[in-house]
Amino acid sequence: MSDSPHRPLPAGLRPETLAVRAALPPSQHGENSEGLFLTTAYIQPDAETSAQKFSNSEDFTYSRTSNPTVRSLEARLAALEGTEAAIATSTGMSAILLLAMGTLKAGDHVVCSRSVFGSTINLFAKEFGKFGVETSFVSQTDLAEWQAAVRPTTRLFFAETPTNPLTEVCDIRALADLAHAAGALLAVDNTYSTPALQCPAALGADVVMHSATKYMDGQGRVMAGALCGSNALIRDVFGPTLRTVGMTLSPFNAWVVLKGLETLSLRMKAHSQQALAVARWLETRPEVARVYYPSLPSHPQHELAMRQQSGQGGAVLSFDVRAETPDAARAAAFHVINSTRVLSIATNLGDTKSIITHPATTSHGRLTEAQRQAAGVGQGLIRLSVGLEHVDDICDDLDRGLSTLHTR
């Protein structure tokens, strides 16, 4: 007997609907908002049922393996990315750890963009280097470098697009073709665009990786991560590894992200509109040497980005303050940052609150000056994660520093 008022969803629903509706069926209570199941274990009616459930990883037995709230998040995320399955992890980095543990062994080789998130570079080069996995770091945008790096042992291509802080864009479909021709998988870090703007699986990526800490939660509350892909990868490869290794997402954090996904599409459209308005305004400022944002026609991969990202640029942009020397550039950037009264001075992104960051002394602070120059992260570079405050208040806050740069 079931009192659950649940009716299965019809096929063919659009992403905005799936973001609100895709989840496990409600419990016998018929809750309209998905339940938060804070439980580590699950009572079984008898020993026979218990034995049967332990032999089937789809059943609920212990929350390191699976939990209904986490399962709802996985169902919703897979629906949005257009993949057969998804698996949630405790952080974005643990999603990449799970990817590497599931797909690589000693002697294998990875090709990775050198512009990806800093900890991603450390995870492949340092942590997996210790276990005999070699990684070649190549240009974000030059496909010939990816091709030239391929070896007989290449198992994985890893890309992130657009990148932070310079918003460089790579061609996901072209990379998928190169990876597959080499007998490798393509994994794409889709943290910045989210499935609201870009679905890498539809362009040929085998695994889509997320730091759900960023725009999926979207309000700066919890850490979370995920991998999305085929049942053959998610259920048969990553599932058993996660069960053993335990980088499980907490049900509470899963629930927060699950509710965050309901407004993802609206937020990403608003973030993108606001960021474009700020980017255009910055381009008119004489104190600004250059603005990096994919929706600007001045962006080197503008057309590719607009094609790949549903015509939207996302929330992250960077700009260079004009200055003669690196020291003067750093002083000018610090002045602009310190003159804000509304924006948060922090090193994070993916929040309704706008965040202003100086990459050269924070996210890229441990690089040498030469490495920073090679990465294009100068002392005058400022990164913004454009939030949902009124756009005029964001520009006014930047103007406080920009308009007083030469009167200091």
Ligand SMILES: *Cc1c(COP(=O)(O)O)cnc(C)c1O
């Ligand atoms: C933040 C971030 C990560 C790491 O995610 P955590 O949730 O902080 O572990 C990975 N990739 C990108 C692009 C990120 O911005």
